[in-house]
Amino acid sequence: MTAIIFPGQGSQYVGMAKDFYDNYQEAKQVFEEVEDISKINIKDIIFENKANLLDITQYTQLSIFCSSISILEVFKKHFDLDKLPISFCLGHSLGEYTALVASDVFSISDCTKLLKLRGELMHNAYPKNESGMLAIIGIECEKLENIINSEKLNIVVANDNSPQQVVVSGKKADLIKSEKILLKYNAKKILTLNVSAAFHSKIMSHAENEMKLYLNKINFKNSKYFIISNYNAQKTTESSVIFENLSKQMSNKVKWVESIKCLEKSGETSIIEIGPGKVLTGLVKRISNNFKISNINKIEDLRDLFDAI
Numbered sequence: 001m002t003a004i005i006f007p008g009q010g011s012q013y014v015g016m017a018k019d020f021y022d023n024y025q026e027a028k029q030v031f032e033e034v035e036d037i038s039k040i041n042i043k044d045i046i047f048e049n050k051a052n053l054l055d056i057t058q059y060t061q062l063s064i065f066c067s068s069i070s071i072l073e074v075f076k077k078h079f080d081l082d083k084l085p086i087s088f089c090l091g092h093s094l095g096e097y098t099a100l101v102a103s104d105v106f107s108i109s110d111c112t113k114l115l116k117l118r119g120e121l122m123h124n125a126y127p128k129n130e131s132g133m134l135a136i137i138g139i140e141c142e143k144l145e146n147i148i149n150s151e152k153l154n155i156v157v158a159n160d161n162s163p164q165q166v167v168v169s170g171k172k173a174d175l176i177k178s179e180k181i182l183l184k185y186n187a188k189k190i191l192t193l194n195v196s197a198a199f200h201s202k203i204m205s206h207a208e209n210e211m212k213l214y215l216n217k218i219n220f221k222n223s224k225y226f227i228i229s230n231y232n233a234q235k236t237t238e239s240s241v242i243f244e245n246l247s248k249q250m251s252n253k254v255k256w257v258e259s260i261k262c263l264e265k266s267g268e269t270s271i272i273e274i275g276p277g278k279v280l281t282g283l284v285k286r287i288s289n290n291f292k293i294s295n296i297n298k299i300e301d302l303r304d305l306f307d308a309i
Contacts, residue, residue: 002084002086002087002088002268002269002272003086003087003088003263003268003270003271003272004088004089004090004099004102004225004271004272004273004274005089005091005092005095005099005271005272005273005274005284006089006090006091006092006095006096006098006099006102006274006275006280007064007068007092007095007275007276007277007279007280008064008091008093008094008095008254009057009060009064009093009199010193011064011276011277011279011280012054012055012064012067012277013276013277014046014047014048014049014054015046015047016046016064016067016276016277016297017046017066017067017068017070017071018047019298019299020070020074020299021043021047021070024070024074024077026070026073026074026076026077027071027073027074028070029073030066030069030073030108031066031070033108033109033112034062034066034069034108034112037112037116038112038113038116040059040062040116042062042063042066046063046066046067055194056123056196057119057195057196057197058116058120058122058123058124061094061115061118061119061122062112062115062116062119064094064095064098065094065098065112065115066112067275067276068095068098068274068275068276069101069102069108071274071275071296071297072102074302075274075302079306086225087225087226087266087268088225088226088227088228088235088263088268089102089223089225089226089227090227090228090259092159092161092230092279092280093159093199093200093230093249093254094115094118096227096230096246096249097114097115097118098111099227100223100227100242102225102274103223103224103225104221104224105220105221105222105223105227105239105242106218106219106220106221110219114214114215117210117214118211118250121207121210121211122197122199122204122207123196123197125197125203125204125206125207126197128196130172131170131171131172131175131197131198131203132169132170132172132175132193132195132197132198133167133168133169133175133192133195133198133199134155134167134168134175134178134190134192135166135193136165136166136167136168136182136187136190137164137187137188137190137191138164138186138187138188138189139166139182139185139186140163140164140166141157141160141163141257144166144168147181147182147185148168148178151178151181153170153174153177153178153181154170154171154174154178155168155169155174155178156168156170156200156201157253158198158199158200158201158253159200159253159254159256160253160254160256160257160258161254161256161257162256162257162283162286163257163286163287164286165286167193167200169198169200169203170201170203171198171203175192199250200249200250200251200252200254201251204250204251207251208247208248208250208251211247211250212247215246215247220239220240220242220243222237222238222239223236223237223238223239225237226266228259228263229241229242229245229246229249229259230245230252230255230256230259231245231246231248231249231252231255233255233258233259233261233262234262235262235266256283257287260283260284261287261288263291264290268291269290269291269292270291270292270293270294271284271292271293271294272293272294272295272305273293273294273295273296273297274296275296276297278295281293281295
């Protein structure tokens with residue numbers, strides 16, 4: 001049995017999905033639809049990074065989504081998804097939205113509107129340079145949360161990415177204070193992430209409330225595949241449950257480790273990552289060695305997978 005996973009922010013790079021755009025009409029149609037709905041020249045941002053917009057949240061999210069879905073549409077051209085043993089779709093943060101499109105919960109058009117708003121809300125959620133995120137290497141999530149509580153640090157775990165990498169969010173002053181303390185607890189490395197605010201924390205609460213108002217306008221359908229939610233790491237196909245989980249995603253922890261363990265317990269043996277980069281492939285390998293993992297990031301990856309199947 002197979003699961004498809006989709007990357008989130010941080011996977012972007014200049015030129016992603018360009019080989020698919022240049023060679024497949026299906027990919028071009030996705031770019032055209034996203035540009036038509038968003039009124040943003042996505043091609044200029046992705047292929048040339050004009051005005052250095054690719055790493056700005058309000059453009060990054062749409063760019064990664066557009067790239068991932070364009071690759072998915074080409075993937076569907078080569079593989080009959082109804083004949084492949086696909087039973088799960090999931091994604092990391094914004095990648096969860098991509099997974100919902102892949103699972104027919106809502107359309108590319110609706111998702112484009114959602115992610116344009118989501119990117120704007122998250123980018124403007126807090127004064128610039130006053131909050132942020134740190135990647136903590138070498139301390140697993142439960143231990144890190146115990147340290148946060150015992151040291152009374154004013155930060156929260158935002159992404160439980162793997163046993164070796166956990167991301168925290170908070171105000172800049174609190175992050176600086178926490179960094180010094182976490183190094184005393186033998187964190188191997190602490191990296192400042194290039195983000196505009198403290199995502200997946202209560203700093204996003206107002207933005208999340210605004211997002212829910214718009215989510216209420218979207219027609220959610222039952223999912224074609226099981227969705228594992230970032231919010232609670234549980235599987236469902238029910239539209240109402242998917243809506244509730246997604247509406248809480250922005251201000252709460254991304255439970256990626258628990259999501260992959262849920263996938264493992266469900267008996268899945270194969271994972272295909274579709275979208276730019278190989279970030280999730282690396283994280284999954286650090287969580288479990290019980291999956292056969294493939295990555296579709298370039299056209300040659302598609303050919304390799306076709307040959308393997």
